[in-house]
Amino acid sequence: MHLHRLEKVWLLIGIGTLVMFLTIVGISAFAQGHHPPSDLTTLDPQKVDTTEPFNQPGLKKIGDNEYELVIVSQAFAFMPNDIKIPEGAKVHIIVTSKDVVHGLEIVGTNVNMMVTPGHVNSLTHTFHKPGSYLIICNEYCGTGHQMMSTKIEVTKA
Amino acid sequence: MAKEFISDKKEQEIAQKKEYSLFGTFLSVLMLALFLILSWFGVYYLFIQRL
Ligand SMILES: [Cu+2]
Numbered sequence: 189m190h191l192h193r194l195e196k197v198w199l200l201i202g203i204g205t206l207v208m209f210l211t212i213v214g215i216s217a218f219a220q221g222h223h224p225p226s227d228l229t230t231l232d233p234q235k236v237d238t239t240e241p242f243n244q245p246g247l248k249k250i251g252d253n254e255y256e257l258v259i260v261s262q263a264f265a266f267m268p269n270d271i272k273i274p275e276g277a278k279v280h281i282i283v284t285s286k287d288v289v290h291g292l293e294i295v296g297t298n299v300n301m302m303v304t305p306g307h308v309n310s311l312t313h314t315f316h317k318p319g320s321y322l323i324i325c326n327e328y329c330g331t332g333h334q335m336m337s338t339k340i341e342v343t344k345a
Numbered sequence: 346m347a348k349e350f351i352s353d354k355k356e357q358e359i360a361q362k363k364e365y366s367l368f369g370t371f372l373s374v375l376m377l378a379l380f381l382i383l384s385w386f387g388v389y390y391l392f393i394q395r396l
Contacts, residue, residue, distance in 0.1 A: 192365075192367050194367045194368065194370070194371040195367065197371065198371060198374045198375075201374075201378060205378075296395065297395050298392060298395045298396060314396075
């Protein structure tokens with residue numbers, strides 16, 4: 189097969205990009221342990237209220253400026269409602285759903301999770317800047333979906 | 346008539362052997378590559394900013 193010289197060049201660029209992409213994904217997944225934001229823990233969605241740690245949603249201090257934030261989502265609200273976190277705190281967010289699929293996004297941060305019933309999802313985020321952070325549900329979950337939001341207040345240390 | 350036909354065929358062969366210039370196409374491909382690479386870095390920059 190005859191290929192034009194320039195055709196060979198852009199084919200090489202394309203193949204090179206593919207090899208580079210797969211190498212980066214491979215190293216980050218297998219050597220560095222990166223994975224999509226999802227937890228492998230499961231629970232009975234009908235027994236959320238009696239299952240640890242979701243029987244007590246809220247903020248728990250677990251270390252030096254390190255917290256565990258347990259959130260329960262249901263149509264159309266997040267529990268707890270008002271969350272106050274000190275500036276610079278490292279927060280492990282743990283969330284599940286009692287009914288349908290919800291989303292948990294903290295606007296302006298990398299926190300963006302899918303919350304599926306029967307599954308626990310978790311993510312760690314450090315709040316560097318004080319201020320008000322909006323939490324929204326970004327998976328359509330029913331007629332009240334647009335009202336499903338809450339706020340995190342990050343207070344000056 | 347017959348002579349003319351042969352010379353036509355010869356010209357066709359010559360035209361087929363000649364390589365077309367693909368420089369414009371090549372430039373377009375490189376521009377697309379640049380756009381993709383810049384988008385990747387843009388997304389990565391956003392991720393780093395929001396850490
Ligand atoms: Cu929702």
